[in-house]
Amino acid sequence: MPTQVEDYRSPKVTVVGAGNVGGMLAQRIAKQNLADVVLYDIVQGKPQGIALDLLQAHTISDLDRQIIGTNDYSDTKDSDIIVVTAGLPRKDGMSRNDLLRINASIVKDVVQSTISLSPNAILLIVTNPLDVMTYLAWQVSGLPPQRVIGMAGVLDAARFQTFIAMELKISSADIYTTVLGGHGDLMLPLPRLSTVNGVPITELLSQEAITRLVERTRNGGAEIVQLLQNGSAYFAPSAAVNVMVESIISDRHRVLPAAAYLTGEYGLRDIFMGVPVQLGRQGAEKIVELKLLDEELAALHASAASIQANINLL
Numbered sequence: 586m587p588t589q590v591e592d593y594r595s596p597k598v599t600v601v602g603a604g605n606v607g608g609m610l611a612q613r614i615a616k617q618n619l620a621d622v623v624l625y626d627i628v629q630g631k632p633q634g635i636a637l638d639l640l641q642a643h644t645i646s647d648l649d650r651q652i653i654g655t656n657d658y659s660d661t662k663d664s665d666i667i668v669v670t671a672g673l674p675r676k677d678g679m680s681r682n683d684l685l686r687i688n689a690s691i692v693k694d695v696v697q698s699t700i701s702l703s704p705n706a707i708l709l710i711v712t713n714p715l716d717v718m719t720y721l722a723w724q725v726s727g728l729p730p731q732r733v734i735g736m737a738g739v740l741d742a743a744r745f746q747t748f749i750a751m752e753l754k755i756s757s758a759d760i761y762t763t764v765l766g767g768h769g770d771l772m773l774p775l776p777r778l779s780t781v782n783g784v785p786i787t788e789l790l791s792q793e794a795i796t797r798l799v800e801r802t803r804n805g806g807a808e809i810v811q812l813l814q815n816g817s818a819y820f821a822p823s824a825a826v827n828v829m830v831e832s833i834i835s836d837r838h839r840v841l842p843a844a845a846y847l848t849g850e851y852g853l854r855d856i857f858m859g860v861p862v863q864l865g866r867q868g869a870e871k872i873v874e875l876k877l878l879d880e881e882l883a884a885l886h887a888s889a890a891s892i893q894a895n896i897n898l899l
């Protein structure tokens with residue numbers, strides 16, 4: 586008979602892709618004591634090196650979660666969550682959609698290799714172009730759509746929040762923002778539903794300022810790609826995935842913006858796109874339908890059409 590202690594199993598999160606986002610995410614998960622982490626990469630030695638470095642850093646900080654780096658998928662067996670960050674980041678001048686074909690083959694390979702070993706896992710997709718890769722991952726995995734979720738909305742909403750805080754010269758802590766739609770040029774920051782402690786920003790900022798901040802949010806990824814000159818953002822993206830992992834592992838049922846499968850919500854179906862989603866142990870437990878104005882709904886449908894066009898290309 587196993588003892589209670591032997592019965593206990595730490596939550597296990599696999600992060601596929603030990604690059605900028607994946608490495609930083611592994612650090613965040615272990616640092617918060619959320620789960621043991623398996624970091625997988627196709628490049629020999631890279632995940633092992635990062636895992637060792639992280640373990641030694643955590644020893645200094647009295648942290649003791651397991652972090653394993655590997656090139657062997659069998660180490661990912663029985664994961665509770667599989668985060669897919671494997672794939673190419675864009676370079677300056679590229680759109681996320683320019684990564685479609687190359688990243689589709691990587692995501693397909695990763696999902697096929699992992700999900701057979703962890704059939705009960707929840708898949709969190711990060712690789713771009715995000716909404717299309719999430720749809721592809723769902724199709725390849727054969728999982729119920731509730732167990733496949735894409736990360737983008739938390740990041741895009743945080744960018745809008747940051748820019749509002751910078752403009753108003755106030756703490757970002759009291760700002761709540763709503764961003765819907767795909768993780769691309771047609772994403773939909775919604776000023777009407779973005780507030781400072783309950784007051785809509787439409788009452789606090791001029792129309793000129795709002796238009797400028799909405800545009801900057803839409804271009805938030807490209808702005809950083811241009812500045813870095815070699816790769817894309819990873820501090821905020823890894824923080825955004827970490828919040829989602831935490832809500833799922835800890836079954837917190839937080840309502841966060843994320844790419845979820847729509848079955849008629851917002852008048853859309855058979856597509857993954859950014860909407861507010863309740864996240865818990867079951868994955869995307871519930872989609873929240875906001876009451877949108879006609880023009881907002883039309884803009885959301887335009888964003889969906891652009892995702893659909895790229896799904897069709899695949």
Ligand SMILES: NC(=O)C1=CN([C@@H]2O[C@H](COP(=O)(O)OP(=O)(O)OC[C@H]3O[C@@H](n4cnc5c(N)ncnc54)[C@H](O)[C@@H]3O)[C@@H](O)[C@H]2O)C=CC1
Pocket residue numbers: 601602603604605606607625626627628631670671672673674675684688691694695710711712713715736737740768816817818819822
């Ligand atoms: N959804 C979002 O909001 C965001 C998405 N991204 C996307 O995430 C992806 C990763 O970005 P970074 O970490 O910055 O890139 P990176 O280049 O630093 O890391 C990617 C890693 O994937 C690995 N990889 C490539 N093919 C693989 C395979 N078949 N199996 C396993 N590993 C493989 C590479 O060896 C590399 O270590 C990119 O597609 C990027 O566009 C990045 C930031 C935000």
Ligand SMILES: O=C([O-])CC(=O)C(=O)O
Pocket residue numbers: 674675681713740768805806807809810817818822
């Ligand atoms: O801009 C990129 O390519 C990476 C990304 O999705 C983001 O930072 O929003």
